[in-house]
Amino acid sequence: MSPKREFPTNFLWGSATSSHQVEGGLKNNWSLWEKENAKRLSESVLNNRPWFLTNEKNYNEAIDSNNYISGIAADSYNRYKEDVKILKELGLKSYRFSVDWSRIEPEEGVFSKEGLAYYKSLVEELKKNDIEPFITCWHWTFPVWIEKELEDERVVEYFERYVSFLVENLGEDVKHWGTINEPMSMTLGYLLGLWPPGKKNIFSFFKVCGKVLVDMHKVGYRVIKDYDSSLQVSFAQNNSLNVAYRDRFLNKIPTKILDYFWNYWFLDKVVDYMDYISLNFYMKNVVSLTGRKNPKEPVSDMGWYMEPRAIGGVLKNLRDRYDLPIYITENGLADREDKYRSWWIDETVLGMLDAIEAGVDLRGYMYWSLLDNFEWAEGFWPRFGLVEVNRENQDRRIRGSAYHYSKIVKKNGII
Numbered sequence: 436m437s438p439k440r441e442f443p444t445n446f447l448w449g450s451a452t453s454s455h456q457v458e459g460g461l462k463n464n465w466s467l468w469e470k471e472n473a474k475r476l477s478e479s480v481l482n483n484r485p486w487f488l489t490n491e492k493n494y495n496e497a498i499d500s501n502n503y504i505s506g507i508a509a510d511s512y513n514r515y516k517e518d519v520k521i522l523k524e525l526g527l528k529s530y531r532f533s534v535d536w537s538r539i540e541p542e543e544g545v546f547s548k549e550g551l552a553y554y555k556s557l558v559e560e561l562k563k564n565d566i567e568p569f570i571t572c573w574h575w576t577f578p579v580w581i582e583k584e585l586e587d588e589r590v591v592e593y594f595e596r597y598v599s600f601l602v603e604n605l606g607e608d609v610k611h612w613g614t615i616n617e618p619m620s621m622t623l624g625y626l627l628g629l630w631p632p633g634k635k636n637i638f639s640f641f642k643v644c645g646k647v648l649v650d651m652h653k654v655g656y657r658v659i660k661d662y663d664s665s666l667q668v669s670f671a672q673n674n675s676l677n678v679a680y681r682d683r684f685l686n687k688i689p690t691k692i693l694d695y696f697w698n699y700w701f702l703d704k705v706v707d708y709m710d711y712i713s714l715n716f717y718m719k720n721v722v723s724l725t726g727r728k729n730p731k732e733p734v735s736d737m738g739w740y741m742e743p744r745a746i747g748g749v750l751k752n753l754r755d756r757y758d759l760p761i762y763i764t765e766n767g768l769a770d771r772e773d774k775y776r777s778w779w780i781d782e783t784v785l786g787m788l789d790a791i792e793a794g795v796d797l798r799g800y801m802y803w804s805l806l807d808n809f810e811w812a813e814g815f816w817p818r819f820g821l822v823e824v825n826r827e828n829q830d831r832r833i834r835g836s837a838y839h840y841s842k843i844v845k846k847n848g849i850i
């Protein structure tokens with residue numbers, strides 16, 4: 436008889452967001468960059484992303500420069516109670532969100548009571564509803580006074596002071612902490628110039644990713660553990676499943692290189708400074724010597740090839756290499772018409788069950804994202820939300836796939 440395919444009791448089903456992408460009303464390095472780049476992004480979009488043409492609504496938004504300004508975003512700053520109510524209605528048990536450094540320390544060394552009060556109220560609202568908060572201290576945005584961002588190593592000391600403030604004020608109520616989000620993806624802004632600071636410099640990339648962010652994570656970890664050693668600390672790592680095209684020997688070489696570099700290079704440096712793995716999973720890559728050979732179908736609205744069940748392989752690989760408990764802190768797709776989302780979630784659930792059956796200590800899953808939000812350099816057009824957000828008035832509407840997810844959550848397994 437095959438073993439019972441089920442999730443552990445107390446499995447933390449949930450959802451995730453980040454401050455800049457949902458709160459609205461922020462003044463940080465990204466909001467400045469958006470203003471300078473919105474026009475360019477709207478004009479260059481068709482050269483970079485021809486698949487926009489397949490959906491008229493996406494197309495129309497993508498060529499509009501307003502799409503690239505975060506502005507009021509999903510107005511979660513004012514509507515967080517409504518958002519927590521939705522989490523509760525769906526039966527979710529965890530919520531990952533990030534604190535915007537610019538709200539907490541708008542000027543160097545000056546900590547804002549109002550900024551802190553917002554996050555305290557959010558945490559309080561979550562706890563009142565029995566939803567476990569997962570805090571991320573830094574999801575890519577800086578207060579504007581940190582002028583050189585990651586290129587000035589003083590940022591490590593600034594981060595230490597900021598994280599101390601956070602943990603001293605929120606440490607009693609929040610058990611799960613994330614220092615930084617996806618160092619590898621974020622620093623593409625230094626290697627490929629996609630994002631602030633818009634650099635294309637391999638030396639900068641190696642310095643900020645291989646040294647500055649490593650140090651930021653380590654000091655953040657130490658500060659949080661010094662405050663209370665029982666707090667659980669990690670950072671979010673985006674791993675993909677990489678396989679060689681047609682399993683050919685020559686394709687295995689670039690696959691190994693990509694796999695090591697993207698998935699493990701950073702993790703290996705900080706593995707002694709983490710209590711769990713915080714996995715963000717989106718992609719499977721079929722790799723060949725001449726580039727990526729992903730199948731053309733099915734793809735999400737972002738043009739990303741979708742094979743959600745591949746999450747099982749990523750989880751097993753992480754277990755084999757590090758043997759730590761794992762939470763999935765992001766996973767999802769851009770799907771305006773909600774055509775694939777329920778399927779994606781079902782397949783992901785099967786992938787997670789395969790991993791659990793193989794002995795992976797998986798403790799939670801947070802769908803990205805709770806809300807339609809501001810997708811960085813793509814702006815608002817990609818719709819990742821379990822909840823649709825009306826761009827005109829920020830009203831919420833729960834999507835069909837969210838109710839589908841909710842059934843899985845309430846059953847704690849396949850429905």
Ligand code: BGC
Pocket residue numbers: 453456616617620673715765803810811
């Ligand atoms: C980031 C999110 C982003 C998501 C979808 C992750 O890399 O952490 O901020 O919205 O991917 O692209």
